[in-house]
Structure formats: C-alpha cells, structure tokens
C-alpha cells in the first residue's frame with residue numbers, strides 16, 4: 001500500500017494552487033503569488049475520457065458513517081476492502097481502520113477543500129483501470145460528493161456505466177446525532193447547511209425562514225467556523241423570529257469520534273454557545289419543532305401516536 005498525500009491536486013488543477021486547509025469552511029485557495037481565491041475559481045477539469053486507453057475500473061462512493069468502525073455498514077467495509085485505491089479528505093482517510101488501509105494498494109488524501117480535484121482524481125484513477133473508492137463521512141448523498149462525481153464523469157465525456165459507478169450509503173450525521181439525543185427527528189424534518197461556500201447566504205436565510213416557519217424539526221449542518229460566525233448568529237436570529245426561546249435544541253460534536261460531546265439546551269441559549277468548543281465544523285445542531293420536549297435528558301418529538309392510541 002502506498003500513501004499519496006496531496007496539497008496541490010497535482011494531476012488535475014493548476015499547479016500553483018494550494019488549499020489552505022484551515023477550518024474556515026470557506027475553502028479559500030492560495031496561489032503561488034500569495035493571493036487568495038475561491039477554490040471554485042481554481043479547480044478545473046483536466047483530462048477527458050479520450051486521454052485513457054485502459055479498460056476502466058470501478059468507481060464507488062462510500063459513506064463511512066459517523067467515524068468509528070462500528071458505525072460503518074458491512075457493505076461499506078466490503079466495498080473498501082475490495083477497492084484498490086481509496087481517495088478522500090485526510091481526516092476521513094485517518095478514520096479508516098488498519099484492516100482497510102493495509103489492504104489497499106494506494107491511499108490518496110488531500111486536506112480540506114479541493115473536493116473537485118479530489119473527486120476528479122478518483123474518476124481519473126478509475127478511468128485508468130483501477131477499482132477506486134472515494135470516501136466521505138456520513139452518507140455520500142448528504143452535502144457530499146456523489147452528485148459531484150456524476151457531474152464530473154459527464155463533463156469528461158464518460159458515462160457512469162463506464163466506471164460502474166455505485167453509491168454505498170452510510171449513516172448521515174443527522175441520524176448519528178439524533179440517536180445520541182433520544183428521539184428528536186421522529187417527525188417531518190428539514191436539513192440546512194450554513195456553509196455559504198456554494199450557496200449564497202441570502203438563499204440560506206430564505207431556507208431557514210421557510211423551515212422555521214413550518215412545523216419541521218431542523219437539522220443544521222456546517223453550523224460554525226471562524227470565518228462564518230455571522231452565519232451562525234443570523235441563523236439563531238431567524239430561528240428565534242419563528243420559534244419560542246424555550247424550544248429544545250440538541251448539539252452533538254464529533255458523533256462517534258474520540259471527542260464526542262452531547263448537549264441539550266434551548267433556542268434562547270444557542271447563540272451564546274457559538275463561541276463554545278462544542279460548536280465547530282464537526283457539530284450538528286438539531287432544533288425541535290413546537291411539540292418537541294425534553295424528558296429524562298432526552299429530546300422527544302412526538303410522531304402523533306398519542307392522538308390515536310391510549311398509552
């Protein structure tokens with residue numbers, strides 16, 4: 001097994017570009033002249049399907065679940081053990097159990113950001129004849145790379161069938177975190193990411209208003225980073241404009257990881273926790289609906305059984 005750690009996405013993006021890999025979530029890229037640019041400006045698709053002579057291998061997008069080996073599905077483990085090359089963000093490669101990394105021929109990891117170049121690297125390796133797994137936390141269809149992979153395959157003039165593209169689902173953070181909090185997501189739920197890297201903040205605000213104005217429980221992904229403090233503050237203001245300050249809120253940091261931390265608080269207290277350690281890039285926040293309550297240190301959102309049955 002060989003390990004290939006990249007900071008320059010060498011085969012597919014401009015050589016002079018290096019991801020800063022901080023926790024900004026803003027994915028600023030730094031050029032060799034020292035100037036900062038948005039990553040999307042720098043990442044470009046390089047090769048096309050015509051550049052490859054080999055019979056393509058397989059490409060599989062694998063969701064790891066929350067992070068601990070027990071949280072990974074059997075199907076994900078089997079897909080990773082079968083893969084010749086495993087491609088992913090450095091943190092996720094580091095989360096893989098030894099039995100998987102030792103079995104792979106090559107590991108290719110890049111720091112935070114660089115999603116486009118990392119995904120293209122995985123596709124190019126598959127088009128070059130290797131069986132490749134591209135990994136991510138949770139599920140590949142939740143704010144992750146499964147759609148991007150299909151878009152890039154198409155832009156290369158290839159097809160999904162050519163690389164036998166498959167998605168292996170994983171347990172998303174909403175569900176891992178919900179399980180640690182009791183039963184907060186048992187009824188209709190909306191997920192919203194506060195990352196404005198790809199979606200402009202006014203659009204995120206509009207989505208927050210819509211969700212908070214209806215009776216959904218709300219899952220907040222990407223709640224905070226040093227460069228996005230204002231997004232978190234704005235989110236708290238919008239939620240409070242629609243919901244009672246006593247609304248229960250669950251906060252889970254690092255579900256299934258060594259630094260896992262769980263807290264149940266109220267919407268009125270949430271904004272003040274923005275600077276606390278529990279809220280960062282690896283935190284998911286679950287905001288109850290108007291029926292959610294806290295019982296015995298657990299969040300409970302009734303499904304409605306009590307309206308039909310006596311118990």
Ligand SMILES: C[S@@+](CC[C@H](N)C(=O)[O-])C[C@H]1O[C@@H](n2cnc3c(N)ncnc32)[C@H](O)[C@@H]1O
Nearest residue numbers: 138139142172173221222254255281282283284
């Ligand atoms: C780019 S999204 C990826 C989501 C992932 N695909 C999923 O299905 O959960 C990253 C966000 O997921 C959430 N997240 C990922 N892993 C987590 C964990 N172990 N504990 C709590 N939240 C997590 C955080 O909100 C983080 O900012």
